[in-house]
Amino acid sequence: MATNVTKDGAAPDPGPDPAPDEDPVVQLRGVGKLYGNIRALEGIDLAVRPGRVTCVLGDNGAGKSTLIKIISGLHQHDEGEYLVDGKPVRLNTPRDALNLGIATVYQDLATVPLMPVWRNFFLGSELTRGPWPVRRLDIQRMKRITGEELSAMGIHLDNLEQPIGTLSGGQRQSVAIARAVHFGARVLILDEPTAALGVKQSGVVLKYIAAARERGLGVIFITHNPHHAYMVGDHFAVLRLGALELNAAREDVSLEELTNHMAGGTELAALKHELAQVRGVDVDELPEEVTAPSS
Ligand SMILES: Nc1ncnc2c1ncn2[C@@H]1O[C@H](COP(=O)(O)OP(=O)(O)O)[C@@H](O)[C@H]1O
């Protein structure tokens, strides 16, 4: 994969990573979360470091969204500690998180499809020029910066005037990533950015995840595709039923192991779902060996 190859196309460096691990920007210690009396998360330890991609994997309902909602300030944790730059924090809104440089790109992306790319890039943070009361949008500057930031991430669009809704899903995700980088993100959270995309478009998004890492961001990449995770990941956390069942650096886990960790859960959940459609099969009465993941 491209991420292992240097810019001039030389062979990947076989030795240990030359850049030593920096201190985590974001760290969770024993974090737990309850919705009423439903336990969504328990005992979560996670460290997000600059220039590293931390993948969070897990089946539906495993707690992935809850985890990123806590990190992005949408929900608060009930147990454990959340630290930013080594200091315990309690974030009350996504704005608090953004002020600390923690930006989230959600699946629905919150773009205005009919507005031009450059307009979406600056949505809510428009640049203006001239003194009040004749202040107006600084369109030229916004276009120029949008173009520069996109090309700095290796994104080349022919026309920044085109409505963002005409871009492919992968391109829209990429613009959202470039936007977060421009507005000062140090940590970038991506909630299943490849879930709705085909192979080629997923490749586009993975490329920009790698580009964000190259620019020194700590990336949290949520996915339930172990192959996508393994292409860009430096660290892997697998959630099952709200707990971490794997929390390992890349050198300590192979793609096969990662896939096995995921497969038990996903395949059996799909099977269970299929079976539930068949009249006369009571899924809850099936023996443990059939419905329980075997890992
Ligand atoms: N707002 C909520 N209220 C009650 N339960 C919730 C809420 N959000 C999530 N849950 C429950 O918490 C668990 C984890 O959900 P979630 O974090 O959405 O998992 P994932 O994103 O991995 O699919 C699930 O059992 C889910 O039903």
Ligand SMILES: [Mg+2]
């Ligand atoms: Mg989710």
